[in-house]
Amino acid sequence: MKDCYLGVDIGSISTKGVIIDDENNIIASSYIWTEGNPVNSVKKLLEILKEKLDKNYQIKGIGTTGSARKLIGLMLKANIVKNEITAHAIGTLTFYPNIRTILEIGGQDSKIILIKNGIITNYAMNTLCAAGTGSFLSSQAKRLGINVEEFGDYALKSKNPVKIAARCTVFAESDLVHKAQVGYPKEDIIAGLCKSIVLNYLNNVGKGKKITPPIIFQGGVSKNKGVVKYFKEILKEDIIVDENSHLMGAIGIAVLAKKNKNGNTYSLEMKNLKFQTKAFECNHCSNNCELLKIYRNNELVDSWGSKCGKY
Amino acid sequence: MYKLGIPRSLFYYYYGHFWQDFFNALKIDYLISPITNKKIMENGMKIAGSEMCLSLKNYLGHIDYLKDKCEYILVPRISNFKNDNQTCTNFWAAKDIVNNLFENKILNYNVDIQKHQTLKKGLFKIGKVLKKTPLEIKKAYHYAVIKEKKRLKKNHQINQNKLKLPKTKILIVSHPYNLYDELIGKDIIKYLKKRKIELIYSDKFDPKITNKLSKKISKDLYFKYSKDNLGAIIYCQNKIDGIIFISSFPCAPDSLANELAMRKIKIPYLNLVIDDSTSFTGLETRLESFLDMLGGKLND
Numbered sequence: 001m002k003d004c005y006l007g008v009d010i011g012s013i014s015t016k017g018v019i020i021d022d023e024n025n026i027i028a029s030s031y032i033w034t035e036g037n038p039v040n041s042v043k044k045l046l047e048i049l050k051e052k053l054d055k056n057y058q059i060k061g062i063g064t065t066g067s068a069r070k071l072i073g074l075m076l077k078a079n080i081v082k083n084e085i086t087a088h089a090i091g092t093l094t095f096y097p098n099i100r101t102i103l104e105i106g107g108q109d110s111k112i113i114l115i116k117n118g119i120i121t122n123y124a125m126n127t128l129c130a131a132g133t134g135s136f137l138s139s140q141a142k143r144l145g146i147n148v149e150e151f152g153d154y155a156l157k158s159k160n161p162v163k164i165a166a167r168c169t170v171f172a173e174s175d176l177v178h179k180a181q182v183g184y185p186k187e188d189i190i191a192g193l194c195k196s197i198v199l200n201y202l203n204n205v206g207k208g209k210k211i212t213p214p215i216i217f218q219g220g221v222s223k224n225k226g227v228v229k230y231f232k233e234i235l236k237e238d239i240i241v242d243e244n245s246h247l248m249g250a251i252g253i254a255v256l257a258k259k260n261k262n263g264n265t266y267s268l269e270m271k272n273l274k275f276q277t278k279a280f281e282c283n284h285c286s287n288n289c290e291l292l293k294i295y296r297n298n299e300l301v302d303s304w305g306s307k308c309g310k311y
Numbered sequence: 312m313y314k315l316g317i318p319r320s321l322f323y324y325y326y327g328h329f330w331q332d333f334f335n336a337l338k339i340d341y342l343i344s345p346i347t348n349k350k351i352m353e354n355g356m357k358i359a360g361s362e363m364c365l366s367l368k369n370y371l372g373h374i375d376y377l378k379d380k381c382e383y384i385l386v387p388r389i390s391n392f393k394n395d396n397q398t399c400t401n402f403w404a405a406k407d408i409v410n411n412l413f414e415n416k417i418l419n420y421n422v423d424i425q426k427h428q429t430l431k432k433g434l435f436k437i438g439k440v441l442k443k444t445p446l447e448i449k450k451a452y453h454y455a456v457i458k459e460k461k462r463l464k465k466n467h468q469i470n471q472n473k474l475k476l477p478k479t480k481i482l483i484v485s486h487p488y489n490l491y492d493e494l495i496g497k498d499i500i501k502y503l504k505k506r507k508i509e510l511i512y513s514d515k516f517d518p519k520i521t522n523k524l525s526k527k528i529s530k531d532l533y534f535k536y537s538k539d540n541l542g543a544i545i546y547c548q549n550k551i552d553g554i555i556f557i558s559s560f561p562c563a564p565d566s567l568a569n570e571l572a573m574r575k576i577k578i579p580y581l582n583l584v585i586d587d588s589t590s591f592t593g594l595e596t597r598l599e600s601f602l603d604m605l606g607g608k609l610n611d
Contacts, residue, residue: 067592085600120604122579125597208574286348 005061006049006266007254008042008076009087009247010034010068013107013134014220015041017049018250020258021057024094028052029247038068039075039277043270050268059266063087063257065249067108074294074301075275080260084249089113089120091252092216095242100212103231103239104248105201105221107134112205114212124205132200134220136169140176140193144186148224151190155226158191165196172196194226198234213237218245274298284310314441315341315418316381318373321366321405322389324487324514329459330385333434336451337443342381344373347493351376356587358412365495365559365586366488367401367408374409383418383440384409387433390423396522396535399564466515473511474550479605482547484513484540484572485557486565495585496557502598503555511551513543521546528575537568544572552605553579555598560586579604 004027009016011034019028030048034041063080064073065087073081084106092102093115102113110133113123126133141148155161162179165171172193179189215237221227222245231239244251276295281288285308293303317323317330323343334341344351347369355372363371377384386409389402406419418440420433431452438448474480481503483490490496490512503510513521518535521542525532528541544554556572558565569582581601583594 067596070592083596083599083603085596086603123600123604124582125600208570286350288349 001058002056003060004053004057005254005258005261006059006063006076006268007087007250007252007257008045008062008064008066008072008078009084009249009253010038010042010064010066010072011084011107011220011249012067013138014246015045015066016247016250017042017045018244018247018254019049019053019057019059020251020254022258024251024255024258026244026247026251027054027057029244029250031246034068038072039275042072042075043273046268046270053268059268060264061254061257061261062266063253063260065253070304071277071294075273075296076270077266078257079262079264080253080256082253082256085111085113085120085123085125087249087252087256088218089115089252090255091248091250092218093118094251094255096214096216096240099214099216099240101215103201103206103211103215103217103222104219105133105197105217105227106219109133110201110205110219112201112209112211114209122209124207124209126205132169132172132197132204136172137193137197137221137224140173143173143176144180144190146186146190151194152223152225152227154187155191155194155224156229158185158187160188161191161195162188164189164192172200191226194224195230195234197221197227198230202234211235211237214240216240216242216245218242218248220246222246282306282310284308313342313381314339314383316374316377316384316415317341317343318370318377318384318386319344319346320370320373320492321401321488322387324491325389326387328462329455332455332458333451336454337438337441337447339441341385342377344376347373347495349494352494352587364401364562366486366492366562367405368587369492369495370405370488371408371412374413374415378413378415381415383416384413385418385437387419388421388423390421391425392422392535393424394522396538397533398535399562463517467517467520470511470515470547473509474547476509478507478509479602480509480511480551481605482511482513482544482551482554483557484544484554486536486540486559486562487512487514489557489559489585490514495559498591499555499557499583499594499598502595503602506602508602511547513540516543516546518542528571532568532571534564534568537564541568541572544576548576548578551578553581553601555601556580556582558582558584560584 004019004021007018015034017030028049062076062078064078065084069081104111109126111125114121138148162184164175217239222241274297278293287307289305289307291305294301351372354375355368358371359368386406388406389398391397418437420437421428422430518539521539524542524545525538527545532538
């Protein structure tokens, strides 16, 4: 039996799973939509990974990252739960040890990570709003009646991208509608949108940060060729996009799971696991904490949200 | 029924101890609103205009709590200090806003040095309203001022001692009414303290020192509290591992101060903007990764 390690990155839009071996080779991976239900999507993900995984491997570590990392960490009894910034940096450094700048645009958030000699020196993440992230792109794709996967190809066709307000998605959307109504071709609007994503990113997250090559671009949006093109154009630098750029967080957390292995062997059999959450409001004091109780096979494993520690 | 109500928000975090000393000496029975809870915050949101900042909304919630329990509510107007040090417009407007939204009697004094209205004059004015003699007020004022000076010195000293400790040190740059409020900044402090981080608070430095130092970042700063905060960064940037700047949404002075700090500071820097979102998840991600970065955990 050979050892392998599972990394799961549960984002707001998509759920990613990667299994690596002792040499950090990817032996199975999958990318599916979260659809607002992290528990179910992880169950689905594990079924897919189980099919793909060679029977000679046994899982010796599980790590979770992404916005649902804590919940899924409990569900899978993960040996490590880590934030996505650390996971992304580690994943990237595993394959690109000389990288200096990581640009990342995901479903709900975007981040920039600056690295020097393999050490993170600074990073930034969008603060309040989700302007210019994947969820905005997919809602606009729906509005324009095309698949978000085709977005990049459309954008590359355009020779004359329209100008779209880059600061706020509310303004961007009304700009977009106006441009469409006065008759601009679809590809020019889409190209304009891709360009505005880049400008928005550089003006918000990338503001005041020194972007030094080599630069790598990852997260779901890195699959959009239009956005990549405008990053290259505006930064006047080459941009690396790894074929696994959308999986980098999952790879990173799998590497961390390997580093933190504790001898346990894990199973991918979760189909019949009863994993439930119950939400209620505590009326003990005027804080009215929103509490979440988490049950694994009807057994209470954790509860979150209490300010006073009563639960 | 108490004579006087003091809202535990905004001004309280600058003058709270001073007021308590002053009114104790004057033998006034006062009530301080409780530590912010969800109900107070929610009531504040209902009363406040949608464009007001989270901290002002919270303040109005505290006034609402006090409105049926006290004869007077203390709402000063703090406008400017020596050397053209202006405060945030909310500090100017609080009295008028409260006056328009509530029917309570307001105990008000102005601090407006440009118009020669000092703290001392202001306290004499309210002392008179509370039917105290000039001698009593004078005694109470001096008592409170001396204690305030001692407190300031002690806080500054504590910060300086912390700077010498051989631990991971983070400077927390924030307005005290955000930082120490249970529903705004307290969770962040708790999170960091649990992880054995030494926290140095920008508001605990002696403002006389930090205020001047801010000139090294920009000579054109307008707001007093921005100057104090940025000066604190200059004061200790070589002795700390990172800076966390916490502000409430949508704070205009902070948006400027944050921009400046972000561009001029060379050490790890994190900006957190707090709104009434009830989930800590987003903040936790940012804090956890910030600590990972400081701890150099990525290298082992």
